[in-house]
Amino acid sequence: MSYFIVLFLVGWLALSVAAQVRGQHLRSARKILGRIRDYDYCSMIPSWSFFAPNPGTRDFQLMYRDKLLDGQFTVWKSVQCLSYPYLRFVWNPHKRRAKAIVDLCVFLMGDLKRVLEAEAPEKAEALGKSIYISLPYIGLATYISRVPHSPFSDFTQFMIATSYGFDTDKPPEIAFISPLYRLQELASAA
């Protein structure tokens, strides 16, 4: 029993150490680790580089608009994240929701970056199509399809804009606009 516990914990620690290696070093080792991470379904191998080396210094604004039955579009509406500013050091339930939106946007941006950096046009096209069946896209599209919409709309689309939060001197930028998708179709598919 003791040997089993020790082997398990030492193995876990060794994988945790290996997972912290960044950059271009030990490429083959990182490849093996990547394969192991594919089987880390419960996120047990940690990534400890909190807010470094490139901290998130922008907010992701998730917005959506509907296409009405007469072909007109509604104005862009923002998905709000609530917060209790004076209590959040002990009670911050909306933190997880905000983190989920940030994670989905970051993953989607990563996928888009790979499309833009693809050298061969065929590869870029294939990667571009795969975005629409990726977890971040489906997650955001499904979520947006369930927020309140105009009763006279049958299509919707979402936009990810980046802003500088409380620093209002800098203007927000558009990072991604999804194609229009039918509200009922996605709802029934999900």
Added chain:
Amino acid sequence: MTPEDAVGIAVKLISIGVIIDAAEGLWIRQEFGPSGLFNWQVLRTTHRWMSRRSATLVLDGVLQYPNYLALLIVEIICAAVLLGRTSTLLLCIVLAVRLLSHLRNQYGLDGADQMLVVVLAGCIGWRIAPESWAKEVCIWFVCLQAILSYVTAGTAKAISPVWRSGTAVRDILRTNYVGSRISFQWLSRNSRLSWAACWGTILFECAMPILIFCGPKLCLVFLACGVLFHVSIAITMGLNDFPWAFLATYPFIFLCSVDFAAAIRHGAYWVSTAGKTVR
């Protein structure tokens, strides 16, 4: 402090963290439903095996809304009991629920979630290990994971031009996600303070192993700074789960520091005795 005390304190700290986290999950319960961000019908597509019929039967029963909320309630009850008395079975249940939550909610997790799992595993290992050397390994496992977390975060910041320039803390605090208007405006007016916050974080995180392995007194200095560090992060950034998860590793860190100092003394004594015998 005995290892029993250390494990007892750690269990109480993680229990508080678990209760808050699970209660927050219940508070935003709609997000786990069909119209929420953590919609199980979407999340089950994360891994192909999760959509297989056999897996679906089991996972749907446990992780589908509203069944998942029952798991959170079980977690709260177990953690509340753990505040009064330490039980291996209850620790195992809490660990199992947390791992199932990680499996279900593949995004929205943070370092505190992972550290809670590390501490829970260390505590369970310590309680079920029959031999003392294996118990010792469990304590060192939690301590080394904590050291790894601080040193990795410290070095990643030390090599980052944004952190070295002293603007990172100010820029992080300008976001709605983890920032606050007051902190951002304050740091914008006092660039030296922002610089000090960046370099203070880098030095604190990188100096951790030195402080721990230079004796229990310096270790206590580190632990006091760590409490201030995590509490200030919770206040300014709203990351309220980090103090519970990371402070739960501190009893283990202190024990390892005492052990290490004793081993050094023992080694020095052995060397000096061996030297006298040879002479």
